[in-house]
Amino acid sequence: SAKIIDGKLVAKQIREEVGVEIARMKDTIGVVPGLAVILVGSRKDSQTYVRNKKKACDAVGIKSYEVNLPEDASEYEVIKHIATFNDDPSVHGILVQLPLPRHMNDENILNAVSIEKDVDGFHPVNIGRLAMQGRDPFFVPCTPKGCMELLHRSGVEIKGKRAVVIGRSNIVGTPAALLLQKANATVSIVHSKTKNPEEITRQADIIIAAVGVANLVRGSWIKPGAAIIDVGINPVDDPASPRGYRLVGDVCFEEASKVAGAITPVPGGVGPMTIAMLLSNTLDSAKRIHKFK
Numbered sequence: 001s002a003k004i005i006d007g008k009l010v011a012k013q014i015r016e017e018v019g020v021e022i023a024r025m026k027d028t029i030g031v032v033p034g035l036a037v038i039l040v041g042s043r044k045d046s047q048t049y050v051r052n053k054k055k056a057c058d059a060v061g062i063k064s065y066e067v068n069l070p071e072d073a074s075e076y077e078v079i080k081h082i083a084t085f086n087d088d089p090s091v092h093g094i095l096v097q098l099p100l101p102r103h104m105n106d107e108n109i110l111n112a113v114s115i116e117k118d119v120d121g122f123h124p125v126n127i128g129r130l131a132m133q134g135r136d137p138f139f140v141p142c143t144p145k146g147c148m149e150l151l152h153r154s155g156v157e158i159k160g161k162r163a164v165v166i167g168r169s170n171i172v173g174t175p176a177a178l179l180l181q182k183a184n185a186t187v188s189i190v191h192s193k194t195k196n197p198e199e200i201t202r203q204a205d206i207i208i209a210a211v212g213v214a215n216l217v218r219g220s221w222i223k224p225g226a227a228i229i230d231v232g233i234n235p236v237d238d239p240a241s242p243r244g245y246r247l248v249g250d251v252c253f254e255e256a257s258k259v260a261g262a263i264t265p266v267p268g269g270v271g272p273m274t275i276a277m278l279l280s281n282t283l284d285s286a287k288r289i290h291k292f293k
């Protein structure tokens with residue numbers, strides 16, 4: 001049966017490595033990395049994500065700056081705050097928590113973030129560079145970067161292999177496919193309009209599933225020995241759990257773990273990697289800006 005890829009453990013290792021580097025930078029050149037987070041509105045899930053990011057920053061020694069704006073704030077107000085952080089030398093990373101209120105245009109806002117401080121990697125120029133051969137973005141989006149890190153650290157070979165990404169969102173599926181391609185895999189993307197997706201996924205040595213449909217990927221979709229990265233986080237009813245539900249991935253773990261060579265669990269797979277990658281991106285940004293090796 002499949003080797004379990006322990007994202008919780010890998011994320012912990014990365015947070016420790018980041019903490020050590022931050023201490024070294026502070027001791028050597030007196031610089032502390034700073035991350036600015038802009039939250040618009042009062043979505044409970046977004047507030048939780050922002051709180052978790054702040055906690056993670058505190059734990060590794062990144063100084064965090066937070067701006068909370070009301071739901072009815074104007075695009076101009078958000079962009080004004082971004083511009084202030086762009087010019088602030090103590091801030092090395094800027095992120096705008098998505099989703100934004102409906103009256104705002106995401107692209108206008110993401111375009112306002114300096115590409116050199118865009119630690120979420122969502123600026124259209126950074127995405128464009130990710131898509132270009134021979135060019136590199138300043139930053140890669142955190143969740144797909146976390147998927148790649150899990151593959152690398154589990155010793156999964158990527159070069160020359162067949163990879164299938166299920167899902168084509170801007171924040172996970174599409175950048176994941178671009179990253180696999182940059183790592184010299186032959187990549188297919190399966191999405192909501194794909195016919196017979198299982199015929200395609202069965203050819204894959206590597207599958208990254210980022211769909212948002214509980215247990216979509218069955219054992220019969222998987223080539224024996226394949227490496228499976230399951231990004232999905234889906235609540236399903238579970239009367240036996242104290243909360244009344246539990247979280248499952250896009251991959252049917254019970255079936256897949258009998259066929260695959262390696263697989264991430266949900267929870268405890270990709271989930272913990274996202275914030276670890278944000279911390280790592282923020283450190284990299286501070287290092288680059290201060291030319292610290």
Ligand code: NAD
Pocket residue numbers: 143166167168169170171172173190191192193194197210211212213216231232233234270271272274
């Ligand atoms: P999304 O809804 O933006 O995109 C889903 C994609 O899946 C779309 O491109 C769509 O074409 C495709 N799709 C939908 N139904 C399909 C089907 N039946 N077969 C094949 N493809 C189908 O979602 P997202 O933001 O990319 O997130 C995907 C999942 O990953 C969600 O469960 C989300 O909660 C999870 N997620 C986890 C993390 C993390 O672990 N840190 C981060 C982001 C998202």
